[in-house]
Amino acid sequence: MYQVKRISRSEFVPIRNLQYHVQVWGEPSPDTTPLVLVHGWMDVAASYQFVVDALGHDHYVIAPDWRGYGKTAAGGVDNFWFPDYLADLDFLLDHYVPGQQVNLVGHSMGGNVVMWYGGVRPERIRRLVNLEGFGMPATTPDMAPARLGKWMDELKKLHGGEMDLRPYDMVSGVARRLMKTNPRLSQDKAEWLARHWAAENQDGTWTIQGDPAHKLTNASLYRVEEVLELYKRLSMPVLAVEASDNSLDMWWRGKFTLAEYHERLKVVPHVEVARIEDAGHMMHHDQPEVLAALIERFIA
Numbered sequence: 001m002y003q004v005k006r007i008s009r010s011e012f013v014p015i016r017n018l019q020y021h022v023q024v025w026g027e028p029s030p031d032t033t034p035l036v037l038v039h040g041w042m043d044v045a046a047s048y049q050f051v052v053d054a055l056g057h058d059h060y061v062i063a064p065d066w067r068g069y070g071k072t073a074a075g076g077v078d079n080f081w082f083p084d085y086l087a088d089l090d091f092l093l094d095h096y097v098p099g100q101q102v103n104l105v106g107h108s109m110g111g112n113v114v115m116w117y118g119g120v121r122p123e124r125i126r127r128l129v130n131l132e133g134f135g136m137p138a139t140t141p142d143m144a145p146a147r148l149g150k151w152m153d154e155l156k157k158l159h160g161g162e163m164d165l166r167p168y169d170m171v172s173g174v175a176r177r178l179m180k181t182n183p184r185l186s187q188d189k190a191e192w193l194a195r196h197w198a199a200e201n202q203d204g205t206w207t208i209q210g211d212p213a214h215k216l217t218n219a220s221l222y223r224v225e226e227v228l229e230l231y232k233r234l235s236m237p238v239l240a241v242e243a244s245d246n247s248l249d250m251w252w253r254g255k256f257t258l259a260e261y262h263e264r265l266k267v268v269p270h271v272e273v274a275r276i277e278d279a280g281h282m283m284h285h286d287q288p289e290v291l292a293a294l295i296e297r298f299i300a
Contacts, residue, residue: 002192005053008046008061010071015091016084021045021071022092025052025061033126033299034097037063038089040108040133042210044070046196050189051284054292062096064088066110068211070196078158078213082220085113086120093124103299107131107284118238119230127299129239131291132281134248135264136222137256144221151219163212167205174198174206184279184286193285224264231267238271239298241291243279272298 008023023045037048045063068074104125106114111133168174174194198206279286
């Protein structure tokens, strides 16, 4: 199994009526800027272990499990709203680094969170790194009735148990699932990740630590005009990192392209685009050394 180089500690922080689970590496120092890492959809904070291990210097690293992921409970809700992630992050920074700027990194869904958050609280961020937080295809108002109807139909499926995550007989099954989803993931990393990505049940089976309500269609339309207004307020330097595999083509099949994403980035005042070769969307698993070097160069 993968051998961890930098040991993390688990902390639980009271945030908005939840006990937020946070992975922390290193210790705070008045001479260094904290590095905050936020994960993506159906992922967990421990997923950054490979990148933390690859960092060339010791950093004070703070990485939360978002609500309803990992060891952070969902709080009894049956739906997750995107603005809640922004508020949770704001409370998290209040707890760990009040009055201090951070270097903020977000992957996928987390990349979208940090881009939005940076537009609302630019003064709190020294450097911002977006790992394929592409955003979503543009929507139009006429899509609202169908979107809301689909959301309500999926809520019924959720409460009927139709969206439950199936258990795996053994943790090795979770590892095989991770390797099937990402063919670049080595077996040693998959076996290590499986024990953090999933939890053992009382009957010995293993279930992914992601609330099934995360699979619901978002009831709110994605309004590009509003997103661009947030992007315009990103006054800090921004590094947008992409993988050589074009995931947007696979996900959206022409409904939203890499060229459209690059067009949106043009409104960001200070943005640099970087590309990691031989990597897919889970670049923090595929090329952690390359990604760690990119981050450290950018925040130096």
